[in-house]
Amino acid sequence: MKKRILIAPLNWGLGHATRCIPIINALLAYDFEPIIASDGVALKLLQKEFPKLSSIELPAYNITYAKKGKHFKLKLLKDSPKLLKAIKAEKKAVKDIIETYNISGIISDNRLGIYSKKVPSVFITHQLHVLSGNTTWLSTKIHQKFIKKFSVCWVPDMKNEPNLSGKLGHLDNFDLATKYLGPLSRFEKKNIKIVNDIMVLLSGPEPQRTLLEEKLLLEFKNYPNKIVFVKGIMEEEQTIQIIKNITVYNFMTSDLLEKTINESAMIISRSGYTTILDLAKLNKKAFFIPTPGQFEQEYLAKRLTELNLVPSCNQDEFTLHKLKKLNAFIGLKSFDFKANFKDLFSLFERK
The missing domain is CATH 3.40.50.2000 (Glycogen Phosphorylase B;)
Structure with missing residues (x-):
């Protein structure tokens, strides 16, 4: 047995x-x-x-x-x-x-x-x-x-x-x-064609998850290129909503999430540790917005910014203009x- x-x-x-x-x-x-x-x-x-x-x-x-x-x-x-x-x-x-x-x-x-x-x-x-x-x-x-x-x-x-x-x-x-x-991750890096300019990964307890979702949807409403939003809300059925240039999923299972991150040029997300592990495994450029008041996420975001790996800012300070910093940062890499x-x-x- x-x-x-x-x-x-x-x-x-x-x-x-x-x-x-x-x-x-x-x-x-x-x-x-x-x-x-x-x-x-x-x-x-x-x-x-x-x-x-x-x-x-x-x-x-x-x-x-x-x-x-x-x-x-x-x-x-x-x-x-x-x-x-x-x-x-x-x-x-x-x-x-x-x-x-x-x-x-x-x-x-x-x-x-x-x-x-x-x-x-x-x-x-x-x-x-x-x-x-x-x-x-x-x-x-x-x-x-x-x-x-x-x-x-x-x-x-x-x-x-x-x-x-x-x-x-x-x-x-x-x-x-x-x-x-x-660095533990469920994902594997795949060399596939980039189809999304930006992918937004939302997660974490309420009400901060919703507050960030609302802020980012407002910021990106006139963005000209393709964006994928994943709300991180687990429901019985997967839903997909199209808002102009933005495709919004309530959640993705692992296979689809792995594929979508691989085919996205950059990721915007919280600086949660598991997200960092996943993005490092997939060698991704990212921008981090730590959960307000969460010392762990604020420390990780600050540390990775100081190491010149990933730019970050406070939730209240985020604007599209901040993304121009990305080219000056190396991005995340995993370890063998x-x-x-x-x-x-x-x-x-x-x-």
Whole structure:
């Protein structure tokens, strides 16, 4: 009988779910049986990608962003009782899931309550160092306390320079077994004809996703060349809307998304870490607009701009004129590194 591995990404935008796709494919290739567990759009995305796999709905964190970036931290603090309640509910759920599905191992992408002392438990994060302004020391300490409840931590980045996560994914001292996966992406670079001048990738919690969508649709309404918008809204059916020169999709599955990014000259998106991994794999020119108040995205955007790889600006400051900066930047490039899944999955082979 195949060993069943529970794989549970956080439902916070689509990034955690999408970077689990290559891990699920690797589990299948090594003859494990992945069981998907999440909630909301993250669960819907993985159900569409892997319709034959069993899936379980987990308790929702229900975290939303403040409308103004300066209130981001205050909103998270206000939501913390709700977050702790969800983590407690996760712990209860995972006990039942292990028994019901005869689970042999757990892979949690940033779900803090999905672990067990009964089976090997992996935590995936690129944030060993959690930025939160003047409370960074505290948020980092709290996050590390949660991570230490797991058997091992997998970081989707290179261990040494050059790397993509910078100080987020690299600490001098961290007393938990940590393995670096390399730049994890579900995509492959393909040399195909460029047909779109710009592709806009939207994602992340509300209301900031909608605020950026509305701003960019307004900015590009008279743009003369071909633009593709992907809203990042998972719905039962895919919808396509044509507004002058702009083609708007509510969502794309992996195959179409890979094809469309490959055939687009440049990408405008949030500076979410999974997006950075994907665009690096596809060697893309990009322009980043970090989610207001989200310290991690602001740090990544600033770092990549300072490295002369990708220009960026604050959401309120974006105009079409900013895109003229693109030619002065190198663009993202991936590293020649393949994750050793045989070694990583050996954790689940132990008796």
